[in-house]
Amino acid sequence: MKRIYLDHAATTPTDPRVVQAMIPYFSDIYGNPSSLHSFGQEARTAVETARNQIASFIMARPEEIVFTSGGAESDNAALKGIAYARREKGNHIITSAIEHHAILETCKFLEKQGFQITYIKVDPNGLVDPYDVKKAITERTILVSIMHANNEIGTIQPISEIGKIAKEAGIYFHTDAVQIFGHAPINVDELHVDLLSASAHKLYGPKGVGVLYIRKGTKFTPFLHGGDQERGRRASTHNVPGIVGFGAAVELAKEGMVQEAEKMTSLRNKLIKGILDSIEDTRLNGDPIKRLPSNANISVAYVEGESMLLYLDMEGIACSTGSACTSSSLEPSHVLTAIGLSHELAHGSLRFSLGKFTSEDEIDYVLDTLPGIIEKLRTMSPLYRKETR
Amino acid sequence: MKRIYLDHAATTPTDPRVVQAMIPYFSDIYGNPSSLHSFGQEARTAVETARNQIASFIMARPEEIVFTSGGAESDNAALKGIAYARREKGNHIITSAIEHHAILETCKFLEKQGFQITYIKVDPNGLVDPYDVKKAITERTILVSIMHANNEIGTIQPISEIGKIAKEAGIYFHTDAVQIFGHAPINVDELHVDLLSASAHKLYGPKGVGVLYIRKGTKFTPFLHGGDQERGRRASTHNVPGIVGFGAAVELAKEGMVQEAEKMTSLRNKLIKGILDSIEDTRLNGDPIKRLPSNANISVAYVEGESMLLYLDMEGIACSTGSACTSSSLEPSHVLTAIGLSHELAHGSLRFSLGKFTSEDEIDYVLDTLPGIIEKLRTMSPLYRKETR
Amino acid sequence: MEPYSEKVIDHIRNPRNMGSIENPDGVGKVGNTACGDIMELYIKVKDGVIIDAKFKTFGCGAAIATSSMVTELIKNKSIEEALKISNRAVAEALDGLPPIKMHCSVLAEDALKAAIEDYQKKASKNG
Amino acid sequence: MEPYSEKVIDHIRNPRNMGSIENPDGVGKVGNTACGDIMELYIKVKDGVIIDAKFKTFGCGAAIATSSMVTELIKNKSIEEALKISNRAVAEALDGLPPIKMHCSVLAEDALKAAIEDYQKKASKNG
């Protein structure tokens, strides 16, 4: 059976060139970068090369890059790192209602520790209004954290505007850039961010390695306590192959991302148009323009997401859904709810996320396959009454 | 030049068989284990297989195994996870003076959050007296954390006895087993531990992946907040290749560790005897019997550790030192100080840690090389006055 | 989430007794879109025996599979026998469900109970 | 820690002027085992010029390299010139030191100052 992977927002295959770059660092150059001897120093050089690659990619200095175990750790470290470092200054944090769980759950934890969180609402396209951030700032605000691009609906936020507001107010600004990192140019100065999270496996790098950018001079309490690694900002033996892989992935992204984005945008638009045209009672979620080139998030009335996902999987097509049934909370996606979808439409959502290897044939196959599946599931659905329409 | 790696306590080379097991999970079976579609489910199966391998290795249930990014994260998660979950019950934690920095620095952080820590002293061999733990328990004690084997001097603690004391007092017990995991049998029930930390790269597995064992029923607040992964106990996309590699490393350890320990013990003893016999004013640190088979920690009077390390490195021999000069604190190793070494002897320590690939030839080469180096450095040393002896 | 059993997958792929019955003797409608699952169960009863059963479901894979399975389990069973079918029985007949999906089997049991209640109400009215 | 420069490594591998001077004109002894470094600097002075210098050091690689370098820098320099040599100059002559090792260059400067002071004390006594 044909197998089509359209879930790149969940994770990407590691580019074989990235794997090749990593291989020597498992069994040959295996030292601990913290060791003084030559085995350690060779490994250290590899880590510093990757650090330079990543720093130059976002116009940062190498010493502003902290390696972590992934996007979730970067998010946890950013929020807790500032919260604990700035506690005497204040206890108020501003974020949005549509952040990733790594942000929202960390906020919940911080609320239990006495912090106050403002969750900025978004408009029906999922956009944060920078003016709302400005209004939410109080004397006790220590941090603003707004994601760069949303992982479910792909909406890209006005980060630079929000950053400017935070900067003018003298408040640290963090952005979760996990979804956009490696897919569009990023300049930390132009964005006015003090902290930025990224994860290698979203850009054809390995799973289990991330980055937290921390602007020089930012007060920061480590999240992972222990050794002297990362200038005291993150303990634990470096994941050398993973870090090398992240560096290699960034190098490939530098070269390819602009072209890849163009290609994906046109395929993505074909997919969206094809679905909306051929299947009635469907809608696009997220901003039609300010969105990730890879993202097509569609709600299909009268049918539930997980069942669509499973039927698509039976036809070899992999995607994801914001349906409650995939989470233990039994709540539909907080993002789809935040943009005002009814429960039914939130449950009936599909996210197709394209990758650099996605072909037009694959999109055509989805467009051929999906209508039949929807028809079958609608026939099964008590919400869909052909006769009464 | 011959290159001899005797720093396995810092990190081990990844066994090529482990790397082979990991390779398919980069670019072929690359799904996110949290995804419902077949790409995700294949990856999920691989993660669950590794979980079973590791659980059965320590006689635990699979659902008691939580994958982390390494030993430092496991340590942080264990301490903070219990501290926050048990805060109403009490705020007192017992640990030892010779723990890894991942424990001690986390304790320092918790002290700032209002917790009280008792640091149990050790005897001149580095042993914790279980009776001291018993005496330290108060009504407000919520956790005891004592490491299984020390990373510097190799001393193995009476974990089972300490575990029994904690159990009888109804207090959670954590052990940092990073150094011993995969090198000797572990049975979590016989040790009476509720939590246990391990890190794959200390047993020929990959860097950047660890495990926290959490006994069923243990109250635990997640350290890394976010998704539903690991039954809500640790967020972030699974590091599938790393986890598979950890499982494979454990399988190899199951087969080989008893024999390897025997071989290392005899080589290690030859190394220790050879050094003590051929170089005057040297001493062994740590317990002579209750010690890791791999560990030889020697203090050399009149010379400083980093300079010995560098001279050895020039001859192709990689080891480590507890000298202050390798840390940013400028303090010599807290472990060597805790066992009562003078500043001079603490500064003049060398740790050789053997591995399963270490050969007798390599040990002979060290024994041939070291005396000349010590002689040269002693000639340079103002503390060593040949004439006055 | 733990994976679905092969039997669940089979019932998702080939749902048994999908659809509705014209002039049913009993209908059970349970669930709502808030929780994500809606089930409708239709039964045809003759001489106290369920001779036909059909379902319509808006819901996840487990919801489809449990609906499908419950219709299979009750066909040609007497009303008394059908009333004894618990959500656990439905889940077991499917070789188990992932823990977070057990609520779907509860919904299937509820739909069955509701359909039988509806039948009994109608029967007592007509009787 | 950042790696040592090649020049530092060279001075560690081949320390210049290692040893002591019999009947030196000045000796500087600085440091202690608590901080991990001890340096002894010996100088021989003729007509206000340092004609020989030797060192003994207990310490890390940077301590050895800075001791070695400082003896090189002061040889054949006048006392006045030698007094102008700062710890930065020593570090720079070694193509830099890792930040956490800069204190070793301070120790080398201290040893030099102490040796010159010792020489000046002796000289004024004899003079």
Ligand SMILES: Cc1ncc(COP(=O)(O)O)c(C=O)c1O
């Ligand atoms: C926006 C966003 N933030 C954070 C994360 C967490 O990244 P990771 O799974 O690598 O920890 C993800 C992806 O899972 C994401 O999409």
Ligand SMILES: Cc1ncc(COP(=O)(O)O)c(C=O)c1O
């Ligand atoms: C005893 C002990 N605990 C914790 C750690 C931390 O493990 P990792 O570096 O894998 O985070 C180490 C090794 O570095 C260790 O030896």
